[in-house]
Amino acid sequence: MFYRSRPLHFHLLVDEISKNSLETLFKTWNLPQVNVSFYPVEPWVPRVSWIPNKHYSGVYGLLKLILPEALSEDYVLVLDTDVTILTDLSSLWDLLNQFNSLHMLGLAENQSDWYKKNLATGQRPWPAVGRGYNTGIMLMNLKALRINNFHDLWVDSANEVLQNISNFTSLADQDVINAVIKKYPHVIYTLDCTWNVQLSDHTLSERCYMDTEKMKILHWNSPRKQEVRNKYSSDFNRMHRVFLEMDGNLLRRQLFHCNPVQTSDNVNRTEACRKFTMAATVVYRTHPFFLAYEYNTHSTTDLTLVTQCSADRISLLDELCKRWRGTISIAVYLTDAELQYFLDFIHNSDTLRRRRNIAYHIVYKEGEYYPVNYLRNIAISRVSTPYIFQVDVDFLPQVDLYENLQLYMMKLNLTEVDKTALIVAAFETQRYRFTFPTNKDELLKYLNYGILYTFRYHVWTRGHAATNYNLWKVAVDPYEVTWEPDFEPYIVVSKSTPLYDQRFIGFGWNKVSYITHLTALGYKYVVLPNVFIIHRPHGPSADIGKFRTDPLYRRCLKRLKDEFIDELITNYGTAAISRIKKMTKA
Known part of the structure; x- marks a missing residue:
């Protein structure tokens, strides 16, 4: 992307889960002159799943074989996802002009002796010309492949090898394509090795390293990827990390040879709150499900802990996740460079690196305000x-809170359509080190000893006063409370509940607006008596500093608050007026 000088069109074979994530990625990155087309992978899997395959990519490693049928394009450049591009790919694309009438595939030679030796299993490798060809970077003349019935060629070649030489493929599509090339060598146009510098454990491609300025694509074709055992791996990793830590907004620049994209700015540039309102319209580059995620529990009362954090709060994740055994969905707000620190933190955490039920969604930092409600959404x-x-990520849940919340939902016969929010009482400590109470009785003792306090009792009492802590201390059953202005409890609700208003950024009214919205919709609030969370002390955020010291910031927030209330009344009518009448009087 960084070196490109021409428009790009991605063609991606995906399942539904991948499509949802990738659609968000392409939409939010909003790269000029970049288009994408998605193709459902499910119809094509049976076309290749009959081939026994031991490659770590599974059946998906065979799908390049069906590209002439799946795509209507005449030519494509096929890239594995484990490559680092060091040049403008238009030079590679232009090599299609050097294809003769017989060429159908453009490939670099395989840079190991894999196809020249017997496998450890005692079986012979699949047939290949010389060392064979690597299919990680491939120019495909799809039109010629269709005309020459490539489907029949690879099916016949695969069947012949499976019957006479090997019972399975080790390198997926690469084995099959090499078998085709062995029988029909005229189909191949050989690319220079610099277009596919292969960094496998047994690579023999050092002649491509002699002049690093000529290397065009690094191909990390080892299961260990960047941890490959290669004597030059540290140098190659430095090249790779440059792109990992580069500000992705640089990719949004206009291309020299492309027509500029017209943009409009409907915000009055002279208004005092312009910077505040503009920040709420930013399209943040977003990458959902950045790491592997699995969800295998299906229960009518199951729930996910939802939170968000910035780089300075990452260290709080470890202890939070130790105390919540259920699913977690977290949006992490980072620069491109901070992302690498975050990944190192996950890798070095005994707790986090083993968990697969934590969904990490990366939102890349832009501007000066923390987009808290966008992250929550x-x-x-x-x-x-x-x-x-x-x-919020700076809270620690009571041990077994995940299980106890499900018990309460069953006890209350809660359903997804109920307009009920369950409140978990929030407390805080000023101590960086303290013994976490194991139950309510211990917590009450800590309150009496001054080790714990009700949350924000000294700076923002209104935020949690409606929880009625005096009643909570003696309650044994859930109890309903009445909404009050500025109420912002931590709640359990159905995932179908409306999302947060993303205009509220930084500090102030971001959660209050959400609870006020639920109140206008007729939600009731039920406090649970024997569960709790405790806030951990930390330094103030930059946005709190702006709120406390900048009168303009507070005026702009007040204006947004008034607009929000007026919109609720307009959207929900007299019912909303009666529910939030205290707010309109405040």
């Missing part, structure tokens, strides 16, 4: 469970 919209527990 990203985390909520990727939830698989029927319910969500919304909490």
Whole structure:
């Protein structure tokens, strides 16, 4: 992307889960002159799944074989996802002009002796010309492949090898394509090795390293990827990391040879709150499900802990996840460079690196304000469970809170259509080190000793006063409370509950607006008596500093608050007026 000088069109074979994530990625990255087409992978899998395959990519490693049938394009450049591009790919694309009438595939030679030796299993490798060809970077003349019935060629070649030489493929599509080339060598146009510098454990491609300025594509074709055992791997990793840590917004620049994209700005540039309102319209580059994620529990009362954090709060994740055994969906707000620190943190955590039920959604940093409600919405919209527990990352949940919340939902016969929000009482400590209470009795003792306090009792009492902590201390059953202005409890609700208003950024009214919206919709609030969360102390955020010191910031927030209330009344009529009448009087 960084070196490109021409428009690009991606053609991606995907399942439904991948499509949802990739659609968000392409939409939010909003790269000029970049288009994408998605093709459902499911119809094509049976066309190749009959081939026994031991490659770590599974059946998906065979799907290049069906590209002439799946795509209507005449020519494509096929790239594995484990490559690092070091030049403008238009030079590679232009090599299609050098194809003669017989050429159908453009490939670089395989840079190991894999196809020249017997396998450890005692079987022979698939047939190949010399060392064979590597299919990680491939120019395909799809039109010629269709005309010459490529489907029949590879099916016949695969069947012949499976019957006479090998019982399975080790390198997936590469084995099959090499078998075709062995029988029909005229189909191949040989690319220079610099277009596919292969960094496998047994690579023999050092002649391509002699002049690093000529290397065009690094191909990490080892299962270990960037951890490959190669004497030059540290140098190659530095090249790779340059792109990982580069500001992705650089890819949004206009191309020299492309027509500029017209944009409009409907915001009055002279208004005092312009910077505040403009920040709410930013399209943040977003990558859902950045790491492997699995969800295998299907329960009518299952719930996901939903949260968000920035780089300075990453260290809080470890302890939070130790105390919540259920699914977690977290939106993480980072620069491109901070993302690498975050991945290192996950890798080095005994807790986090083993968990597969934590969905990490990366939102790339842009501007000076923390887009807290956008982050919350990203985390909520990727939830698989029927319910969500919304909490900030600087809280620690009571041990067994995940299980106890499900018990309460069953006890209350809660359903997804109920307009009920379950409140988990919030407390705080000023101590960086303390023994977490194991139950309510211990917590009450900590309150009496001054080790714990009700949350924000000294700076923002109104935020949680409606929880009625005096009643909570003696309650044994859930109890309903009445909404009050500025109420912002931490709640369990159905995942179908409306999302947060993304105009609220930084500090102030971001969660209050959400609870006020639920109130206008007629939600009731039920406090659970024997569960709790505790806030951990940390330094103030930059946005709190702006709120406290900048009068303009507070005026702009007040204007947005008034607009929000007026919109609720307009959208929900007299019912909303009666429910939030205290707010209009405040």
